[in-house]
Amino acid sequence: MAFRSRxxxxxxxxxxxxxxxxxxxxxxxxxxxxxxxxxxxxxLRTGKVALLVEPGAAGAVVYRYDDTNPEGRTARMLADRxxxxxxxxxxxxxxxxGIIREAGSxxxxxxxxxxxxxxxxxxxxxxxxxxxxxxxRRKLTKRLIATPxxxxxxxxxxxxxxxxxxxxxxxxxxxFGALAFGVPVRGRVFDLVIICILASLSFSALALLISxxxxxxxxxxxxxxxxxxxxxxxxxxxxxxxxxxDAVQPVISAxxxxxxxxxLRAHMLQGAGLPQLGPxxxxxxxxxxxxxxxxxxxxxxx
Amino acid sequence: MALPETRPALRVxxxxxxxxxxxxxxxxxxxxxAGQCFGLLGPNGAGKTTTIEICEGLTKPDSGDVExxxxxxxxxxxxxxxxxxxxxxxxQLSDKLTVFETLQLFRSFFDRGPAPDEVIALxxxxxxxxxxxxxxxxxxxxxxxxxxxxxxxPDLLFLDEPTTGLDPQARRQLxxxxxxxxxxxxxxxxxxxxxxxxxxxxxxxxxxxxxxxxARGTPGVLVASIGADHLVExxxxxxxxxxxxxxxxxxxxxxxxxxxxxxxxxxxxLHRSVPALxxxxxxxxxxxxxxxxxxxxxxxxxxxxxxxxxxxx
Numbered sequence: 292m293a294f295r296s297r298x299x300x301x302x303x304x305x306x307x308x309x310x311x312x313x314x315x316x317x318x319x320x321x322x323x324x325x326x327x328x329x330x331x332x333x334x335l336r337t338g339k340v341a342l343l344v345e346p347g348a349a350g351a352v353v354y355r356y357d358d359t360n361p362e363g364r365t366a367r368m369l370a371d372r373x374x375x376x377x378x379x380x381x382x383x384x385x386x387x388x389g390i391i392r393e394a395g396s397x398x399x400x401x402x403x404x405x406x407x408x409x410x411x412x413x414x415x416x417x418x419x420x421x422x423x424x425x426x427x428r429r430k431l432t433k434r435l436i437a438t439p440x441x442x443x444x445x446x447x448x449x450x451x452x453x454x455x456x457x458x459x460x461x462x463x464x465x466x467f468g469a470l471a472f473g474v475p476v477r478g479r480v481f482d483l484v485i486i487c488i489l490a491s492l493s494f495s496a497l498a499l500l501i502s503x504x505x506x507x508x509x510x511x512x513x514x515x516x517x518x519x520x521x522x523x524x525x526x527x528x529x530x531x532x533x534x535x536x537d538a539v540q541p542v543i544s545a546x547x548x549x550x551x552x553x554x555l556r557a558h559m560l561q562g563a564g565l566p567q568l569g570p571x572x573x574x575x576x577x578x579x580x581x582x583x584x585x586x587x588x589x590x591x592x593x
Numbered sequence: 594m595a596l597p598e599t600r601p602a603l604r605v606x607x608x609x610x611x612x613x614x615x616x617x618x619x620x621x622x623x624x625x626x627a628g629q630c631f632g633l634l635g636p637n638g639a640g641k642t643t644t645i646e647i648c649e650g651l652t653k654p655d656s657g658d659v660e661x662x663x664x665x666x667x668x669x670x671x672x673x674x675x676x677x678x679x680x681x682x683x684x685q686l687s688d689k690l691t692v693f694e695t696l697q698l699f700r701s702f703f704d705r706g707p708a709p710d711e712v713i714a715l716x717x718x719x720x721x722x723x724x725x726x727x728x729x730x731x732x733x734x735x736x737x738x739x740x741x742x743x744x745x746x747p748d749l750l751f752l753d754e755p756t757t758g759l760d761p762q763a764r765r766q767l768x769x770x771x772x773x774x775x776x777x778x779x780x781x782x783x784x785x786x787x788x789x790x791x792x793x794x795x796x797x798x799x800x801x802x803x804x805x806x807x808a809r810g811t812p813g814v815l816v817a818s819i820g821a822d823h824l825v826e827x828x829x830x831x832x833x834x835x836x837x838x839x840x841x842x843x844x845x846x847x848x849x850x851x852x853x854x855x856x857x858x859x860x861x862x863l864h865r866s867v868p869a870l871x872x873x874x875x876x877x878x879x880x881x882x883x884x885x886x887x888x889x890x891x892x893x894x895x896x897x898x899x900x901x902x903x904x905x906x
Binding site: 429430431433434436437438439440593 | 649650651671674675677679681683684685686687699702703704741745
């Protein structure tokens with residue numbers, strides 16, 4: 292399986308002289324290829340090696356690598372250690388390694404909550420949005436508002452529908468993640484239920500707002516994409532949102548998907564409870580209230 | 594709830610509604626007493642649907658007053674909706690629900706009304722009770738839509754083109770149903786572009802064209818108003834050369850018009866007019882290819898008022 296724990300990865304490096312290559316081979320986590328400088332240059336540029344070590348003037352070495360790439364930086368450190376030790380450096384402090392491998396810090400553990408959040412958002416927005424627009428287009432909504440039916444109850448019924456579907460929407464990915472990859476769920480189940488219910492209501496309200504006036508499937512599709520794409524990129528689904536500049540972080544934190552995914556990660560991986568998740572739950576509640584009220588006001592019934 | 598005899602079930606005054614630059618409804622006045630079946634007859638685009646949707650509270654007029662069952666939409670909307678039954682033009686209902694479930698849903702909106710099964714029996718959909726809406730034929734869907742309009746036991750029924758798109762047998766079935774409700778004393782406002790429907794169902798009529806009421810009265814009075822009991826239609830090989838003025842001078846002829854290669858003549862006494870017309874045509878040297886006559890209908894009333902037909906075909 293893709294994410295099972297493996298031994299630490301070996302980094303590929305190139306050495307431009309035999310003596311350097313020999314020194315580097317002392318480091319077990321480096322895979323050393325001995326190449327002439329131009330071939331080494333080529334491999335470095337195409338990313339096939341993380342580091343190229345060349346001999347410099349008067350016995351020095353030159354490390355060629357991309358310092359924005361973590362692998363490049365790691366390779367440089369390992370290579371330098373190997374080179375220095377081969378030249379006689381002694382490390383005065385004896386050190387041993389105690390390896391810890393814990394579920395919760397792998398990429399898959401980061402990813403599954405992200406996917407659960409993405410799933411809730413996508414299913415809710417597309418499912419609810421299309422249903423509303425289709426109903427409006429076929430004049431079913433128009434027929435219904437000619438009766439004494441309560442309009443608020445009509446919109447609320449969509450929220451209830453999504454809550455029922457939520458059981459499968461959340462249960463399946465989390466269950467699959469736990470069974471197949473051992474992704475932990477460290478928090479209380481009750482807290483998880485509350486988080487997911489709140490998120491479902493929140494995204495349902497957003498969906499109601501987005502589809503409140505659209506008359507065609509094409510129009511609502513465009514609006515849905517407009518709403519979701521920023522969140523796909525910014526909300527930390529596949530990679531941490533911390534990578535974005537500080538100035539944007541407040542905006543990112545205010546997005547409903549970010550709040551949901553942060554809450555899910557904290558709950559599942561760190562066992563956080565509802566009190567610790569106040570800010571995230573607050574963001575979701577805020578979106579729920581504002582969107583539902585606006586949707587009720589703006590809704591095109593006929 | 595009985596209405597005082599003097600108050601009309603529906604009163605509309607000075608109604609106007611404009612969409613962008615099209616005047617859909619231009620100063621309509623209506624007065625429908627309780628227990629009557631009132632018709633709005635006119636071609637597509639006459640403003641019938643706009644008028645009825647304003648009366649149903651679905652559209653807001655630009656100006657004018659609408660009083661339904663003595664109440665007004667601006668102030669008594671919830672109370673009114675409990676007492677009205679509405680069938681829209683081209684409603685679609687939820688495909689996946691069964692007939693029974695659909696009626697159960699609509700019945701749940703109203704404070705009082707018959708049980709869904711009673712209404713299913715009324716519209717004769719018993720054998721389709723548990724069939725999904727998507728499996729119904731056009732006529733059955735219209736009957737279901739009518740049932741949805743009745744399931745709240747309404748005092749006033751609005752039917753917008755109830756038989757458009759149906760085959761003749763389905764139309765007749767629906768007419769029989771509507772006649773049953775007339776017998777029960779319900780007030781009905783009906784829009785249609787079929788003159789046979791208007792003649793059969795309506796106690797009183799307003800003919801509409803381009804947003805205005807151009808004639809009003811019972812079907813009998815309207816037909817009599819053109820002053821000609823019969824229509825004669827002639828086809829000739831050289832219709833454009835016909836001297837219409839000469840035809841009009843023929844005994845018993847009220848009017849003669851040429852359209853689409855045939856000539857349409859309104860006449861009072863067939864036994865005098867037809868021979869005289871044939872003689873006139875022979876005198877003009879125009880050979881006749883076809884001849885037909887029929888008693889005057891509302892269609893002919895419309896043609897005499899506007900020069901156009903109720904239906905585009």
